[in-house]
Amino acid sequence: DAGVTQSPTHLIKTRGQQVTLRCSPKSGHDTVSWYQQALGQGPQFIFQYYEEEERQRGNFPDRFSGHQFPNYSSELNVNALLLGDSALYLCASNSGPNPYEQYFGPGTRLTVT
Amino acid sequence: TQLLEQSPQFLSIQEGENLTVYCNSSSVFSSLQWYRQEPGEGPVLLVTVVTGGEVKKLKRLTFQFGDARKDSSLHITAAQPGDTGLYLCAGERNDMRFGAGTRLTVKP
Numbered sequence: 001d002a003g004v005t006q007s008p009t010h011l012i013k014t015r016g017q018q019v020t021l022r023c024s025p026k027s028g029h030d031t032v033s034w035y036q037q038a039l040g041q042g043p044q045f046i047f048q049y050y051e052e053e054e055r056q057r058g059n060f061p062d063r064f065s066g067h068q069f070p071n072y073s074s075e076l077n078v079n080a081l082l083l084g085d086s087a088l089y090l091c092a093s094n095s096g097p098n099p100y101e102q103y104f105g106p107g108t109r110l111t112v113t
Numbered sequence: 114t115q116l117l118e119q120s121p122q123f124l125s126i127q128e129g130e131n132l133t134v135y136c137n138s139s140s141v142f143s144s145l146q147w148y149r150q151e152p153g154e155g156p157v158l159l160v161t162v163v164t165g166g167e168v169k170k171l172k173r174l175t176f177q178f179g180d181a182r183k184d185s186s187l188h189i190t191a192a193q194p195g196d197t198g199l200y201l202c203a204g205e206r207n208d209m210r211f212g213a214g215t216r217l218t219v220k221p
C-alpha cells in the first residue's frame with residue numbers, strides 16, 4: 001500500500017523564481033493538505049484540496065496556489081519566491097474533507113537563495 | 114503566537130527515565146493528534162484523541178486529552194534511544210493547527 005509521495009525531495013531556487021511541488025496521496029485518500037515547516041517550527045497549514053477545489057486556506061499570500069487533479073494528486077505552486085519561503089513543504093492526505101487522521105509524505109526541502 | 118503551546122521545547126534524558134510533554138491552548142479542539150517527526154522525514158501519526166478526558170495507551174506511551182478538550186499530555190515510560198525525535202501535537206478545528214514541538218533526545 002503506497003503511502004504519500006512527494007517530488008522532488010530537494011530543490012534550490014533563486015529569489016523571484018517560481019516553483020511547483022507535487023504530491024500523490026495515500027491509496028484510498030481523496031483529500032490533500034499542504035503545510036510549510038520552517039526550521040525549528042511546527043508545520044503551518046497552507047491549504048486543503050478536496051474534490052479538486054480549495055476547501056480551506058491558512059494565512060498565506062496569494063503567491064501560494066495549488067491544484068488537485070481527478071486522480072487526487074496535487075500540486076503546490078509558489079510564485080515570486082522570497083528567501084523566507086525556504087522550508088520543508090509537507091503534503092498530507094486523508095479521506096474526506098475532515099483533516100482527522102492525516103498521513104504525511106516525506107516533504108520537499110526548498111531552499112531559496 | 115502559536116495556537117498550541119508545547120512544553121518543554123527541548124528535553125534530554127537518559128535511557129530508562131520517564132517523561133511527560135505538554136500541549137496547551139486556550140481554544141477548544143474537536144480532536145487532537147500527536148505525531149513524531151525524525152530529521153528529513155514527515156510527521157508520523159501516533160494517536161488521535163477525540164473525547165474530553167480520554168486516555169490512550171500505545172505500548173510505553175500514554176496520551177491524555179484534557180476534560181475541556183483544550184490541552185493534552187504525552188507520557189513516556191522507560192524511554193529508549195529509539196524514542197528520540199520531535200513530538201508534535203496538532204489540534205483540529207476547521208483545519209489542523211500544530212504546535213512548535215518538543216525535541217526529545219534519549220541518551221543510551
